[in-house]
Amino acid sequence: MAFVDLRPSRGWGPDTAPGRVGLFWISIWTLFLLQPLATGWQERDRWTGWVGMVLVVAFAVVYVGTFGYQRRRMHAGTFALPTRQGLAVFALLVALAVAQCALLGQSGTASAVYLCVLSVMILDHALRWWLVALTLAVTYAAGILVPGWERDTSLLLAMLAASVAVYGVQHMIAGNVRLRLADDQNQRLAVADERNRFARDLHDILGHSLTVIRVKAELAGRLVDADPPRARAELEDLERLAREALGDVRRAVEGYRELTLPGELTRARAALRAAEIEADLPNSTDEIPGDLRELFAWTVREGVTNVVRHSGARRCVVRLSPTSAEVRDDGRGLAGETAGDGNGLLGLRERASALGATVVCRPGEPKGHTLQVLVGTP
Structure with a gap:
C-alpha cells in the first residue's frame, strides 16, 4: 500500500507575512504627502500651517489604517468593504483633503491620488470608477476655477495611472488568495480521502482475519469436549492468525510514518x-x-x-x-x-x-x- 504522511507539516516554506509587507509599502507611498507637509512647515508662523500639517498626518493615518483593516479581509478572499462603510471612509478622507486644500493651497491636491487608489481598493466595481471619475473632474476643475491655482495635467495622469495600476494589483492579489484557498481545500480533501482509504485498508486487513478467527473460535469451542487434540490445534491456529493480523495492522500504521x-x-x-x-x-x-x-x-x-x-x-x-x-x-x-x-x-x-x-x-x-x-x- 502507498501512504501519504498525515501528520502536521513541520513547516515547509518561508515564514512570511505578505500582508505586513504590503502594509509597509503602502506606508512608504504616503511619502508623496511630504509636499503639503512642506507647505505647512513653510507657513508654520501661522495657525493655518500647523493645522494643515495635522490634517495631512490625519489623512495618512486614516489611509494606512483603512488598508490595515482591509488586509484581514484580503486573507479571507474579500476585498471591498461594505458599501456604507467604504463610503464613510471615502467621505472622511475627502473632508480631510478639502480642508488641506483650503489651508495649504494647491499642494493639498496631492491627496487626490490617494482618494482614487482608496476608492478602487475598498469599493465595488461600478461605484469605484464613478468616484475616480468624479475625483478627476473636481481636481481638474479646481485647477481652472480656483484663483491662484494652475492647471495640473501631470496630477490627473498620476491619478489615472495609480487607479489602473492598483486595479491590476487587486486582481493579482485576488488570484493569489483564490489559489491559496483552493490549495488549502485540496489539502483538506487529500487528508480526508487518505483517512477514508486507510479506514478501508484496515477493514480489508482485519475483516478477513477476524472472520476466520471467529469461525475457528466457535469450532474450537465445540471441539473442546468432543475432540480435545483438534480443539488444541484450532486454538494454536487462532494464536497464529491473531499475531498475523496484529502484524498487518502495525505495518499499515507504520506506512503512514515512512518517508520516501x-x-x-x-x-x-x-x-x-x-x-x-x-x-x-x-x-x-x-x-x-x-x-x-x-x-x-x-x-x-x-x-x-x-x-x-x-x-x-x-x-x-x-x-x-x-x-x-x-x-x-x-x-x-x-x-x-x-x-x-x-x-x-x-x-x-x-x-x-x-x-x-x-x-x-x-x-x-x-x-x-x-x-x-x-x-x-x-
Missing part, C-alpha cells in the same frame, strides 16, 4: 522555490541503498527545513551518494538550538545511530552551513 526519498526531494524543491532559494537537487535516487532511503529522506527534510526557516540563503545544494546525504547552503549559518540541539537534529541523530551512521554539522565554505549524514566512519 523522491517525495522529500519533490517537497524540498517546492519549499525552496516558495522561499525564492535556488535549488540544486539530484534528479535520481537509484544509487541509494534501500535501507538508507528513509534516513536520507529525513536528512533532506531536516536540512531543507532549516535552510528555509533560518539560513537566509540564496542557494541550497543537496548531494546524495550510496554512503552519504548532504544539505548545504550559502546563508548566514546556524547557531544555538538550530545548529545542534534542536529536536529535529536529535531525532535525525537517533535514526542515523540506529543504522550506524553519523550526523555532521559544520560551517560552509566560505559561508553558510552544511548538514551531512555519513554511513560508516566519518
